[in-house]
Amino acid sequence: xxxxxxxxxxxxxxxxxxxxxxxxxxxxxxxxxxxxxxxxxxxxxxxxxxxxxxxxxxxxxxxxxxxxxxxxxxxxxxxxxxxxxxxxxxxxxxxxxxxxxxxxxxxxxxxxxxxxxxxxxxxxxxxxxxxxxxxxxxxxxxxxxxxxxxxxxxxxxxxxxxxxxxxxxxxxxxxxxxxxxxxxxxxxxxxxxxxxxxxxxxxxxxxxxxxxxxxxxxxxxxxxxxxxxxxxxxxxxxxxxxxxxxxxxxxxxxxxxxxxxxxxxxxxxxxxxxxxxxxxxxxxxxxxxxxxxxxxxxxxxxxxxxxxxxxxxxxxxxxxxxxxxxxxxxxxxxxxxxxxxxxxxxxxxxxxxxxxxxxxxxxxxxxxxxxxxxxxxxxxxxxxxxxxxxxxxxxxxxxxxxxxxxxxxxxxxxxxxxxxxxxxxxxxxxxxxxxxxxxxxxxxxxxxxxxxxxxxxxxxxxxxxxxxxxxxxxxxxxxxxxxxxxxxxxxxxxxxxxxxxxxxxxxxxxxxxxxxxxxxxxxxxxxxxxxxxxxxxxxxxxxxxxxxxxxxxxxxxxxxxxxxxxxxxxxxxxxxxxxxxxxxxxxxxxxxxxxxxxxxxxxxxxxxxxxxxxxxxxxxxxxxxxxxxxxxxxxxxxxxxxxxxxxxxxxxxxxxxxxxxxxxxxxxxxxxxxxxxxxxxxxxxxxxxxxxxxxxxxxxxxxxxxxxxxxxxxxxxxxxxxxxxxx
Ligand SMILES: [Zn+2]
Numbered sequence: 001x002x003x004x005x006x007x008x009x010x011x012x013x014x015x016x017x018x019x020x021x022x023x024x025x026x027x028x029x030x031x032x033x034x035x036x037x038x039x040x041x042x043x044x045x046x047x048x049x050x051x052x053x054x055x056x057x058x059x060x061x062x063x064x065x066x067x068x069x070x071x072x073x074x075x076x077x078x079x080x081x082x083x084x085x086x087x088x089x090x091x092x093x094x095x096x097x098x099x100x101x102x103x104x105x106x107x108x109x110x111x112x113x114x115x116x117x118x119x120x121x122x123x124x125x126x127x128x129x130x131x132x133x134x135x136x137x138x139x140x141x142x143x144x145x146x147x148x149x150x151x152x153x154x155x156x157x158x159x160x161x162x163x164x165x166x167x168x169x170x171x172x173x174x175x176x177x178x179x180x181x182x183x184x185x186x187x188x189x190x191x192x193x194x195x196x197x198x199x200x201x202x203x204x205x206x207x208x209x210x211x212x213x214x215x216x217x218x219x220x221x222x223x224x225x226x227x228x229x230x231x232x233x234x235x236x237x238x239x240x241x242x243x244x245x246x247x248x249x250x251x252x253x254x255x256x257x258x259x260x261x262x263x264x265x266x267x268x269x270x271x272x273x274x275x276x277x278x279x280x281x282x283x284x285x286x287x288x289x290x291x292x293x294x295x296x297x298x299x300x301x302x303x304x305x306x307x308x309x310x311x312x313x314x315x316x317x318x319x320x321x322x323x324x325x326x327x328x329x330x331x332x333x334x335x336x337x338x339x340x341x342x343x344x345x346x347x348x349x350x351x352x353x354x355x356x357x358x359x360x361x362x363x364x365x366x367x368x369x370x371x372x373x374x375x376x377x378x379x380x381x382x383x384x385x386x387x388x389x390x391x392x393x394x395x396x397x398x399x400x401x402x403x404x405x406x407x408x409x410x411x412x413x414x415x416x417x418x419x420x421x422x423x424x425x426x427x428x429x430x431x432x433x434x435x436x437x438x439x440x441x442x443x444x445x446x447x448x449x450x451x452x453x454x455x456x457x458x459x460x461x462x463x464x465x466x467x468x469x470x471x472x473x474x475x476x477x478x479x480x481x482x483x484x485x486x487x488x489x490x491x492x493x494x495x496x497x498x499x500x501x502x503x504x505x506x507x508x509x510x511x512x513x514x515x516x517x518x519x520x521x522x523x524x525x526x527x528x529x530x531x532x533x534x535x536x537x538x539x540x541x542x543x544x545x546x547x548x549x550x551x552x553x554x555x556x557x558x559x560x561x562x563x564x565x566x567x568x569x570x571x572x573x574x575x576x577x578x579x580x581x582x583x584x585x586x587x588x589x590x591x592x593x594x595x596x597x598x599x600x601x602x603x604x605x606x607x608x609x610x611x612x613x614x615x616x617x618x619x620x621x622x623x624x625x626x627x628x629x630x631x632x633x634x635x636x637x638x639x640x641x642x643x644x645x646x647x648x649x650x651x652x653x654x655x656x657x658x659x660x661x662x663x664x665x666x667x668x669x670x671x672x673x674x675x676x677x678x679x680x681x682x683x684x685x686x687x688x689x690x691x692x693x694x695x696x697x698x699x700x701x702x703x704x705x706x707x708x709x710x711x712x713x714x715x716x717x718x719x720x721x722x723x724x725x726x727x
Contacts, residue, residue, distance in 0.1 A: 063116040063283040064091045065276060066109045066145075068128055071096050074121035076250065077151040080269045081119060083442045084276040087478075088284030089528050089538070090116070097124050103132040110136040110145060117145050117279035119272075122152035122172075122249060125160050137242055146243045148275045153249040154208055165246050166239035167215035172248045175207045175226055182225040183207075183267055188236065191221055191278050194476040194508050195270075198469065199225070200263065208248040209233050221245070221274060234271040247271035261444055266474050273477075285526040285538060287479035288547055290512045292505050293520055294498055295325040295426075295460070295485040297356060297403065298634065300332035301340040301394070306488030306634035310340050310351075312495040317350045322502035323514035327356035327403040327485070330386035331618060331627055334393060341394045352516030353390075353398040354426075357405040358383035359623045360630070365409035367434065376409065377416040384420065385614035399518025401426055403485075408457070410434040415453035419566050419607045423543055424448075424456040424521045426483060432457070447480050448524055448540045454564035456524060456540050460485050463501055469508070476509045481520050488634050489644060522600070523547075527556070542603040548593040555592050558601060562587040566605040573601050 067081050078094065085092040095109065110118060110133065118137070120128055137144045149164060158171040175181060180201060187196035207224050209231035222234040234247040250268050266273070277284060299305035313324060344351040357364045358379040365376050380402070387398045400422045408427040411434060417425055430449050431437050437444070438451050447459040460483035461467060467484075475482055482505060484498075491497045505512055515523075524540040529550075537546065539560040546556045562568075563585050571580045573591055578601070580589040593599050618624060637643035 063280055064093055064112065064114045065117040065119060065279065066115055067092060067094045067119045067121070068097050068106075068124050069094065069121040070124045070127055071098065073123050074151055077119075077121045077272075079441065080150070080250075080272040081276070083269050083445070084272040086442055087273065087445060088276050088280045088286075089526075089536075090276060090280055090284060097127040103129055103136075106133060107136040107139075111140050113142065115140075115145050116281075116283065117148065117275065119148045119150050119275070120164075122149060122156055122161075125149065125164055126157070130164060134240055134242060138240070144242055146245065146275070146279055148245040148247065148271070150247050150272060150275075151249040152210065152246060158211075161246070162213055164239075165213065165235075165244060166237055167213045168218045168235060168237040169232075169246050170211040170213045172208050173211055175209060175224065175231075179227065181207060183233075184223045184225050184230065185270075186220040186222060188219045188221055191219075191236070191274055194473045195274075198473045200267065200468075200470045202267075207233065208250075210235060210246065210248055222247075222270060234274070245271070245275055247275075263468075263471060263474060265441075265444060266478075280528075282529040285528050287523070287526055288549055289523065290476060290479070290509045291481040291520045291523060292322070292502075292512050292514050293325055293481070293483050293517055294322055294463075294502070294514075295327050295354065295403065295483070295517065296490075297327040297405075297485060297487050298329060298360070298630070299326055299488060300328065301326075301336035301344065303337055303340050306638055307491035307495075308488050309491075309495050310343055313491075314343060314347060314350055316496055316499055317514075320499045320502040321506055321514060322498065323350055323352065323516060325352045325354050325399075325517050328353045328387075328390070328398070329356050329358075329360040329405075329627075330383040330390070331359045331623065333386040333390035333616065336390070336394050341396060344396045345394070348397075348516075352518065353387075353396060354401040354403055354517045355383055355387055355398065355422075356403045358386070359620070359627075360405045361620075361623050361626050363406045365404050365413050366406075368410060368412070373410075373412045373416070376413045377420075380413070380416055380420055380422070381609060382614055382616065384609065385611045386616045388611050389616050399423065399516055399521070401517040401521060403427060408432055411452045414455045414457060415564065418453060418455040418542070418564055419605055420609055421542070421604055421607070422455075423518060423541055424458055424524070426458045426460050426517060428460060428462065428485075430457040430459045445478060447475075447483070450540060450561050450563075454561060456521065458483065458521075458524075462486065463498060464490055467501060469504060472505055473508050476505075476512075479526070481524070482512075483517070483520070489638050489647065492638070492644065525558075530557070539601075542605075543601065545598050545600040546591060546593050547598045548595055551595060553592065553594050555590055556599075557590050558588065560587045560603065561585060566607075569604045569606040571601070571603050574599055 065081065065085055067078065069078065081092055091114075093109065095106070106129075109115060118133070133147075137147065149161075152161060152169075152172045154172050154174045156171060161169050161171055181203075183200040183202050185192050185195040185198045202224070207226075209224050209226075210233060212218075212232065215237075217237065218232070219236040220232045220234075221236055223230045223232050234245070236243060236245050238244070296308060299308050301310075303310055316322075317324060344353070363370070364379065365371070368376075383402075384400070390396070391398055402417055402422050402425045404425065404427055408425065408429055409432060411432040414425060414432055430447060430452075432452050435452055438449075443449070443451070449457055451457075458481075461471075463484045463486050472482060484501060486498070502514075521541050522543055522545045525544050525546075526538045527535045530536055533550075533552070534555040534557065535550070537544075537556050537558040539558055542560070544558070544560075546558070548554055548556075562582060568582075568587070571578050571587070571589065573589075578589060578591070580587055582588075587603065589601070591599055591601065633643075633647060638647055
């Protein structure tokens with residue numbers, strides 16, 4: 001038997017959260033501990049070397065999963081386990097098994113207290129001594145690790161699988177043909193969570209299913225609905241008082257329809273993810289709460305802005321429990337109406353403000369040939385100065401979260417955001433416009449990444465296209481915050497337009513906290529329980545608030561990736577300077593947090609920002625006319641079907657502002673001409689009755705009559721691929 005330690009997706013960036021905290025014992029100490037317990041025989045030396053390698057690549061306080069495979073095969077299963085263990089911060093130990101079993105080595109791997117799960121590749125079943133393994137699992141002190149048989153493929157020996165699964169399964173069959181097959185999650189406590197009873201459409205011909213055995217006492221964790229049948233693909237059975245899970249092999253081309261990258265990626269690894277999450281429990285990376293937010297791009301604070309009636313929206317938020325952030329264009333900083341200002345100030349739990357560009361003059365943060373980095377950096381600084389004025393004038397605080405107009409900026413601009421102590425950027429994609437996604441196959445499972453300029457970039461989802469329930473459920477299962485956005489015309493059919501999404505999110509996860517974007521970014525961290533009952537923390541933001549919900553006083557050992565060139569000006573906890581260490585690309589600090597308390601960490605970088613010296617005046621006539629045109633578009637043009645059609649054509653074709661001006665001009669001329677004809681008609685017929693309800697006198701219609709649902713039909717791409725604000 002050969003031992004091999006896989007190095008799960010060692011992306012040095014944050015997608016590989018098995019970081020190395022400064023509080024680990026040194027390598028030397030660990031090696032000594034490992035060697036000290038062991039004798040001198042070669043197997044034990046192998047173990048010691050193995051442990052040393054393991055320690056060098058992972059956290060000290062970790063749980064392990066042992067994967068048994070035959071030499072050179074089961075690569076798909078290995079990749080699934082690498083992604084899942086990496087996602088949850090567990091270490092994966094790979095053991096090659098051959099016909100000449102080394103039961104002693106297997107016993108030792110299973111008996112280690114850190115081992116929380118054992119996985120056998122379907123093709124390796126014949127090479128593992130079942131009785132010896134089950135005996136070792138039984139003999140383990142404390143709770144036994146669970147066992148997963150992963151990647152059972154069609155054609156494998158039915159009697160072997162029958163024996164291993166306690167008669168619950170006889171093999172695996174490829175689904176030959178089926179109209180509209182569906183992936184169907186079961187409902188099992190502690191395993192399916194938010195995925196319970198969720199159905200997801202699958203492309204035909206890409207799935208396999210398990211052939212049920214004579215013993216039917218199984219829990220179906222996932223099944224496939226094909227034609228009129230529902231067949232299991234992932235089950236849990238109890239064999240000799242042990243939990244044994246069995247999952248079918250996944251076809252490599254098993255992507256779901258459309259561009260739902262997250263969904264298809266997740267379905268390929270769902271059994272591994274469910275199993276690893278189950279085995280890890282609190283010892284795996286997890287969020288303390290679920291978060292969600294709804295953002296409306298572009299409005300300023302006037303009652304009403306386009307179709308946004310703030311007072312009515314507040315009523316909907318109270319009834320359906322959600323929160324609205326306004327992606328606020330800093331240029332509008334001095335235009336707010338007192339009534340709306342009071343509404344925002346009085347209800348910070350329902351309304352908040354984030355930053356949306358500076359002037360919002362079309363692609364304001366575009367490629368550097370069109371607008372150099374220096375000019376973009378100046379705009380980022382001016383937007384802070386204007387928002388500071390906004391706060392002074394209105395008394396409404398704002399979150400230093402940047403939502404770029406049109407599309408996310410190039411990576412260098414994200415670097416500037418970090419330098420100027422912005423908290424995060426949130427856009428329809430988290431990959432800068434001049435970058436490509438990292439190759440790690442786990443990329444995209446979380447909406448936040450620090451892969452670009454070492455700055456938190458977070459993905460959000462348009463609700464102007466329908467968002468499938470399964471997309472929400474998968475994100476909640478993964479502990480991802482759900483960030484939605486829309487524009488004013490989303491409310492064309494009524495101010496209740498978002499209620500359905502809020503209800504769906506709250507039904508799927510009643511513990512969802514709807515918050516402002518700043519609050520959500522301050523909770524962009526994951527925790528996992530250490531062996532000493534304290535917590536490791538993986539932070540994604542330079543400003544986090546640690547909630548101790550553990551029921552006991554705990555120390556939080558925070559690790560925050562710190563790879564940028566910025567100089568750290570200060571690290572504070574609750575406003576006071578606090579000691580920290582920089583080590584191997586991470587900023588580390590340990591913070592005692594009393595039970596039930598919250599302590600907030602803030603990292604500030606050095607920069608040349610002096611808000612008082614930055615001009616906030618609106619001295620560009622081009623920007624002035626563009627903003628006036630936008631107001632006209634949202635407040636007047638959008639109120640007619642023809643106007644909405646123009647807006648949606650503009651949005652759909654990514655045209656420049658010149659075309660908008662042209663359209664507005666044409667529209668205005670047409671309106672003036674129509675008004676003139678109407679006036680002339682009435683002048684010539686002075687005795688004609690002025691009937692109530694005459695459409696020609698009622699002006700542009702607002703509301704239900706104009707609601708053809710075309711916004712939803714127009715956008716074909718799935719939530720993860722919709723574009724940002726095109727206003
Ligand atoms: Zn916008």
